[in-house]
Amino acid sequence: MELPSTAEVLYARSMSHASNQGNTLRFPPGFLWGTATSTTQIEGHINNEWTGFVARDGRTCHPACDSYHRYGEDIQWMGELGVNAYRMGIEWSRLQSAAYGPLDQAELARYADQLNRLNAAGIVPMIVLHHFSNPPWINAGGGWVNPSTVPAFVDYVARLVLALRDRVRIWNTFNEPDTYACCSYFIGQFPPLKKARLLTYRKVIRHMAQAHQQVCRVIRETGSDLGPVEAGFSKNWTYFQAYRKRSPWDALAAKFAHAQFNEFVLRSFIAEGRDFATFLGVNYYGRVRFKNMQPLVPAFGFSCEELSSLGVACDDMLERHPTGLEFALKRMHQQSGLPIYLTEHGCASGDETFREQDLRENLAALHRAISSGVDVRGFFYWSLLDNFEWQFGYSKKFGLIGVDFTDDRLPRKMKPLGHVYRGVCSENAI
Numbered sequence: 001m002e003l004p005s006t007a008e009v010l011y012a013r014s015m016s017h018a019s020n021q022g023n024t025l026r027f028p029p030g031f032l033w034g035t036a037t038s039t040t041q042i043e044g045h046i047n048n049e050w051t052g053f054v055a056r057d058g059r060t061c062h063p064a065c066d067s068y069h070r071y072g073e074d075i076q077w078m079g080e081l082g083v084n085a086y087r088m089g090i091e092w093s094r095l096q097s098a099a100y101g102p103l104d105q106a107e108l109a110r111y112a113d114q115l116n117r118l119n120a121a122g123i124v125p126m127i128v129l130h131h132f133s134n135p136p137w138i139n140a141g142g143g144w145v146n147p148s149t150v151p152a153f154v155d156y157v158a159r160l161v162l163a164l165r166d167r168v169r170i171w172n173t174f175n176e177p178d179t180y181a182c183c184s185y186f187i188g189q190f191p192p193l194k195k196a197r198l199l200t201y202r203k204v205i206r207h208m209a210q211a212h213q214q215v216c217r218v219i220r221e222t223g224s225d226l227g228p229v230e231a232g233f234s235k236n237w238t239y240f241q242a243y244r245k246r247s248p249w250d251a252l253a254a255k256f257a258h259a260q261f262n263e264f265v266l267r268s269f270i271a272e273g274r275d276f277a278t279f280l281g282v283n284y285y286g287r288v289r290f291k292n293m294q295p296l297v298p299a300f301g302f303s304c305e306e307l308s309s310l311g312v313a314c315d316d317m318l319e320r321h322p323t324g325l326e327f328a329l330k331r332m333h334q335q336s337g338l339p340i341y342l343t344e345h346g347c348a349s350g351d352e353t354f355r356e357q358d359l360r361e362n363l364a365a366l367h368r369a370i371s372s373g374v375d376v377r378g379f380f381y382w383s384l385l386d387n388f389e390w391q392f393g394y395s396k397k398f399g400l401i402g403v404d405f406t407d408d409r410l411p412r413k414m415k416p417l418g419h420v421y422r423g424v425c426s427e428n429a430i
């Protein structure tokens, strides 16, 4: 089958439509406003490397939000928010029980039903193919350290894309390969909990980048009944800096982190994806600054109060750095030459006023980037629901919709930020 040219794939759309009216920032017509989730974090009833993993709050990813059974209700909540897009995962371990095996038809039908309901509700699905988890038989073979994972993944994706080409137009190959490989093989916080294996980290990134290139090709060749097919991966962009500019060790730590976790990953994926990717996904949360070689963020054990006394404004995970978003988008747009989706941004806090301020500042930075010519086509808030935040368990509250994990019925409730986001979606402005 002939591949569509880049020109055919790109929307004929001018970004000059982003405008300022008084204090209101208008986004381009057709802009996608969505939310994002991942399978392990919301579905429950899952059999991958996270199944037996006990997080710092003593809990596991089961049953998370039980979205495996409650996706219909989740879509109703999306209707309440008024979003027109949803970035969601499909769990590889549900669909194949051995390399090169057939897809499990019952599991496929469940995802197909979920996609039918999204499409019927006018919510464009963006499907993430890999988000920090693998089937047990892939992990048993060494996961992404083993080069034979690459063709096995390509085989799986080829089957899946063919099966869902009538329901999906936008495919996201890998979510944050940097975070996955770093947490799994460098800082030992994700299974298999390995530390300081820099060469393994780099090997995993290289294998994922190769797989990215090959699956983008498969996706482009298979196409979609719904229109021009799109394929890209999501790069997590974190600024790494020294807290005190003149501290040579902290400057070195920041330089190392930037080189390994930003530059190396972006270079590998852009080089490998050059021929077939149609977009770049960017996940942006903020900044990590080093003081005495320690990352000054709550995720590494500092309290928000302690950090704020050092002038470091954080949510419950990372330092906020909204102005950085504009520059990150410009830089990645320039380097990749691709249109961008902001595939994740969010803020974890019990303080909804703080979260609203964070959203406003980051959307203003996004708007500045678009106004200056960066082709950004959508924004996906992390996350639709409070959920299982990997090594931290249920303690980090990122949801627009709150979930009460102390109640077995897992009741959902719109949070104040959900109402703010509903306004953004309905006005296409903030």
Ligand code: FCB
Binding pocket: 038, 041, 175, 176, 179, 236, 283, 344, 382, 389, 390, 398
């Ligand atoms: C991103 C991950 C996502 C979630 C958010 C808070 O790095 O992609 O799964 O953990 O951070």
